[in-house]
Amino acid sequence: MNKKIIIRTLEKIALYMELKGENPFKVSAFRKAAQALELDQRSLDEIEDVTKLKGIGKGTGDVIVELIEKGKSTVLEELQAEVPSGLVPLLKLQGMGGKKLAKLYKELGIDSAEALKQACLDHQIQKLPGFGPKSEDKILKELTDFESKPGRHPIWKTEEAVRFIEDVLEKIEGVSEFSVAGSYRRTKETSKDLDFIVATAEPAKVKEELLAALPIQETIASGDTKVSVTVEFQDLIDIDFRLVAPEEFVTALHHFTGSKDHNVKLRQLAKSQNKKISEYGVEQEDGSVATFTSETDFYAHFGLPFIPPTVREDGREFDRLDDIPNLVALEDIRADLHMHTTWSDGAHSLKEMIEANRSRGYEYMVITDHSHYLKVANGLTPERLLAQNAEIRELNKQYSDIEVLSGTEMDILPDGSLDFNDEVLSQLDFVIASIHSSFQQPREQIMERILTAMKNPHVDMIAHPTGRIVGQRSGYDPDVEQLLDWAKEYGKIVELNASPYRLDLAVEYLEMAQEKGVPVAINTDAHAVNQLEVMAIGVRHAQKSWLKKDHVVNTWPLERLREYLKN
Incomplete structure (x- = not known):
């Protein structure tokens, strides 16, 4: 727990209170408490009693103490349960703050993007005091832009899910190795979903423990070696888990890291050497299948240096192999x-x-x-x-x-x-x-x-x-x-x-x-x-x-x- 987390939590409570339509003085108290902490030049460890700071009252002080002692806020959890979940994403719309959304919710029952759009189309927004036709047009434009954004998650949203899942997999006894794959591993700015490769000799046991530990909203598919779920972190994110035998881990990780163009180019090179790459290993000319203990060994098998996931994109990386040792690390x-x-x-x-x-x-x-x-x-x-x-x-x-x-x-x-x-x-x-x-x-x-x-x-x-x-x-x-x-x-x-x-x-x-x-x-x-x-x-x-x-x-x-x- 640090000062920044407490400040953000106090501000979040104020925002949820505003969305709920709470007394403005109560909302202000949480914002003032956040500001009091922000303006104090000491870190949390250096403040002897944070509840004694000027600007922090009993209610806000109790929230801070709970955060320090338990790492959570009951007040925030209760507010999150009471405020319609569809209101919160609307805060991303430019010019749409807590007060405006509270008014729309109270006066028109608007609790989602769909309800807001319909209210605009029915010209109900412009009838409310403080809005008008121009406001209505602007909201409709913002909604249209918001809806047209592709269904990809920015890296700052997916990293929370990645960290959580890595922590879960670290604690499952039957997992010998694991790694995130796909576009996230290649450090793309956005990802459609997440892929994890998990090496285990006990796939059924690992699968059961994994499903029990995740905040799953929907199970899309659940086979013996592949599990696809939708989990909720900041957004709903689809995640594919592939459970593979330990000896298959390296080739599976390479395969599902991609990119497609990189894999095609490498398969062409393998073919020229009378070899065939699959996610399970590399089939040799004599029909045997080679597996590897690292991706460095995997690339060396084809006479190549290790190619970092970050540059495995359009296939041109094979023409820039001499630059790889000079890349910043x-x-x-x-x-x-x-x-x-x-x-x-x-x-x-x-x-x-x-x-x-x-x-x-x-x-x-x-x-x-x-x-x-x-x-x-x-x-x-x-x-x-x-x-x-x-x-x-x-x-x-x-x-x-x-x-x-x-x-x-x-x-x-x-x-x-x-x-x-x-x-x-x-x-x-x-x-x-x-x-x-x-x-x-x-x-x-x-x-x-x-x-x-x-x-x-x-x-x-x-x-x-x-x-x-x-x-x-x-x-x-x-x-x-x-x-x-x-x-x-x-x-x-x-x-x-x-x-x-x-x-x-x-x-x-x-x-x-x-x-x-x-x-x-x-x-x-x-x-x-x-x-x-x-x-x-x-x-x-x-x-x-x-x-x-x-x-x-x-x-x-x-x-x-x-x-x-x-x-």
């Missing part, structure tokens, strides 16, 4: 250059974030809390930033195995100016500039804002350069090629934000950055110590873009990075 990462602490909207203190980075074996790191324009994230004023800078300098003296750099994630403001002046920026080691506001501005205006940051000699990196959220929003529509040309001209780094919500830049733009010679940093943008783990997803996304180790700045020794920044 997780063990190459020496640092994380973008993270947040309790000074702004992070869950953990400076010291806790330092210790977490040390435990990962990093040689250096940068603290980059938000700037003061981003008030919703408790952004730092110039005075607070310089105070934090001083604290980082003092903390740094305590460590000989990691260098802690001071930085900021500074907003590029809607008017094109930067959130801190040069006098403040000159006192920092590393300056990130990013856009968090006014996404709807015309492209020309967005590009003018970015150019301001590019021209500033103190700015070192542009973070999450398009502002996208995978599967949810496309961002603020910059001209990315022009952005990369400016980065090259002004010597800036561009970020691959490893958060599975962002994976920003996208693959085609990372490929373009490498072609243009624009250096890339893979960063987690972590707001809690556990989020440092998403570096692995970021590295796989980088591999998918064929990014080479030497092109990624946080694989460099610190002195090389400092020299680059100085120049």
